[in-house]
Amino acid sequence: MDTLNDIDSSYSAKAQELADAGVRYVTASWADIFGRNRAKSHPVGLLPELMAGFARYTPRGINGIGAMDPVEEEVTALPDIDTLTVLPWDNRFAWMASDMWSDKGEPFSLCPRSILKKQIERAANQGYRCTLGIEPEFYVYRPDDLNSGGFGSLTATGGIEPSPAYDVETSYDVADFLDDVVSTMEQIGLKAFALGAEGGVGQFEIDFYYKDLLEMADRVTLFRLMVHQVAKRHGLAVTFMPKPFANLWGSGAHFNLGLYSVDGSGESVLRLGNPAIPGEEEWSKESKYFVGGLLKHARALTAITNPLVNSYKRLTPRLVDGSVSWAPIKIAYGPNNRSCMIRLPENRPAIEVRNPDASANVYLAGAFLLAAGLDGIANEIDPGPEITELASERAEISRLPRTLLEAVEAFEADELTYEVFSEDFIKDYAETKRMEWEKDHLPVGDAERADHLVYF
Structure with missing residues (x-):
């Protein structure tokens, strides 16, 4: 599976811990320009791949800024494991905040979280x-x-x-x-x-x-x-x-x-x-x-x-x-x-x-x-x-x-x-x-x- 970074197998233990607690899906969420959560959710067993950056998106337009472009460059969500939270209202899902990165190995210019981290x-x-x-x-x-x-x-x-x-x-x-x-x-x-x-x-x-x-x-x-x-x-x-x-x-x-x-x-x-x-x-x-x-x-x-x-x-x-x-x-x-x-x-x-x-x-x-x-x-x-x-x-x-x-x-x-x-x-x-x-x-x-x- 293609990922932005190398896969760290140590996250497999965390994935099993979450699964044992009833978590079935992990969401590496990124914020659009409106501050609204955006993401796909993935089976919890794919946590190591998710942490390495395999969830890709075409965020323009959908992100709330600029025009949608079907041939635009994809960006990858890189989640922050320190933010991992099992959602109390539906513990089948665990949520993480993510940064958006380009395939050039740099933060996506429209990523709100990356903009804040710079300041x-x-x-x-x-x-x-x-x-x-x-x-x-x-x-x-x-x-x-x-x-x-x-x-x-x-x-x-x-x-x-x-x-x-x-x-x-x-x-x-x-x-x-x-x-x-x-x-x-x-x-x-x-x-x-x-x-x-x-x-x-x-x-x-x-x-x-x-x-x-x-x-x-x-x-x-x-x-x-x-x-x-x-x-x-x-x-x-x-x-x-x-x-x-x-x-x-x-x-x-x-x-x-x-x-x-x-x-x-x-x-x-x-x-x-x-x-x-x-x-x-x-x-x-x-x-x-x-x-x-x-x-x-x-x-x-x-x-x-x-x-x-x-x-x-x-x-x-x-x-x-x-x-x-x-x-x-x-x-x-x-x-x-x-x-x-x-x-x-x-x-x-x-x-x-x-x-x-x-x-x-x-x-x-x-x-x-x-x-x-x-x-x-x-x-x-x-x-x-x-x-x-x-x-x-x-x-x-x-x-x-x-x-x-x-x-x-x-x-x-x-x-x-x-x-x-x-x-x-x-x-x-x-x-x-x-x-x-x-x-x-x-x-x-x-x-x-x-x-x-x-x-x-």
């Missing part, structure tokens, strides 16, 4: 280890209740005004589902520390402890697959769509980036001093430079952290009812200021980036955010003054892109883009996203005709 290596060479905590929000609904106006009523509690956020009874109404999710999370390596209702009707958030950046990206990719599968067991559906309905809150996925020294001390580079003593801990100069890099490249970053046309219907100053949106629109930072793109929280040594939404590919977003922060440190970029009031009302502060088209144009114009992504990736990604914007923008709908047909 992690860059950080390590500069003496840093990056961690990530994510706060993914999602909506839960019964498929039969879905209609043009919303998801229908999921809970017996009903509507809570002005918002069901933090409402205990709402969470208890779906406790069976949430408990199943949390229990399954623990079995795939994610430990929850909070769960509850969010601002939209049917919207929930589960918070879990941070991990090293690559491990978190792997786990969140599996988490998204897991939540959908667990929901189906309860006759429910889940969506991470950023803005499913105009009258509902958007779903964000705040990225909490930590930075630690790799010199052996393992101490945070972002916060200095003793957090147990009031007033004895402060943000470091590196943290401010890191923020400066994020702000400098903010407009380009949104093309990756907010990758859909729909993403920009969340990044608005107000909701349709006129209330203030909690999604940031301004390129600013502040202490505990949730109206800014970046918040410096008081309770953890991490920089919270608030504009990413739940549709973002964590590998790609993590890579670009880390690169921007490192650029800030390397060039000592001053982030400017902190903003302590409502940022959206400060006209002099630059704002994030209003549309995916604006974001893509900024992405193509930023020099950092060409340090993080290959020319092939940039060309195909920009072209694909521009087509997505045109597909949304060009059609003329009934509401538009109703507004203009007779009047003009």
